[in-house]
Amino acid sequence: GQIPAYILKDIFQNRKRNARLIKPMAFVKVIGPMKGERSFILPNVITAENEIKLAGAGIIKGKTQTYGGYLNESEVEGLMWIKGDLKGGVLKSSDPKTGKNIAYEIKAVKSKIKAIVQGDDIFFQVKMTSEGRISEVHIKHENLRNNNVLGQEESLFQEKVNSLAEQTVAKMQKLKVDVGGFGEALRIQHPKVWRKVKEDWDTTFSTIPVRFSTDIHIEDYGSSITTAD
Known part of the structure; x- marks a missing residue:
């Protein structure tokens, strides 16, 4: 007896706690990309144990306006980092020495895509x-107030974010589709170059190198620096 649209609207309210949810896409926001023949993504809705949830995203190709592939939850997470669209959530990793889990609670994320043109070559820096x-930390006797330990944890999460982003771009380039805003960055920063490549941009993007760098700053900790055993 529940109205499906209301259920989905409530799920999107969890974006502040979940780094794997994309922004909701209203019908009115679909018109622009379709008329401009720009690729875009739509949230994927599935049923699990008699419940409705959002998992991953489907890609609509700009040129053909047809289904062009699927990003899984991990790839969506990477995309949200690339676009700086995260409103919160948790980034999980594990300590390479002990294998124990550690969780980073996201407060804010910013992202900048820089398009670099050298002659006929294009590449991006994100x-x-x-x-x-x-x-959350499950490493016994770990003192997070130690600067060395803190720096190690920041590096650990920076590598994790870079890995997620690289995985996402690899998938986009395999599918020959740009849903990360790279074309828009090129259009704004190098309009003359964009006019030359925009007609078949998705295919062109699939061959362009993308480099990532991440700077994570851990401001504070949970309720205590005493870690779980």
């Missing part, structure tokens, strides 16, 4: 920055 806190 700089992602984030502030947050350590919300």
Whole structure:
């Protein structure tokens, strides 16, 4: 007896706690990309144990306006970092020495895509920055107030974010589709170059190198610096 649209609207309210949810896409926001023949993504809705949930995203190709592939939840997470669209959530990783889990609670994320043109060559540099806190650690006797330990944890999460972003771009280039805003960055920063490549941009993008760098700053910790055993 529940109205499906209301159920989906309530699910999107969890974006502040879930880094794997894309922005909701209203019908009115679909018209622009379709008329401009720009590729875009739509949230994927599935049923699990008699419940409705959002998992991953479907890609609509701009040229053909047909289904062009699928981003899984991990790839969506990487895309949200690339676009700086995260409203919160948790980034999980594990300590390479002990294998124990550690969680980073996201407070803020910013991203900047820089298009670089050298002759006929194009490549992108993506700089992602984030502030947050350590919300969960399962490493016994770990003192998070130690600067060396803190730096190690920041590096650990920076590598994790770079890995997620690289995985996402690899998938987009495999599918020959740009849903990360790279074409828009090129259009704004190098309009003359964009006019030369825009007609078949999705295919062109599939061959362009993308480099990532991430700067994560851990501001504070959970309720205590005493870690779980």
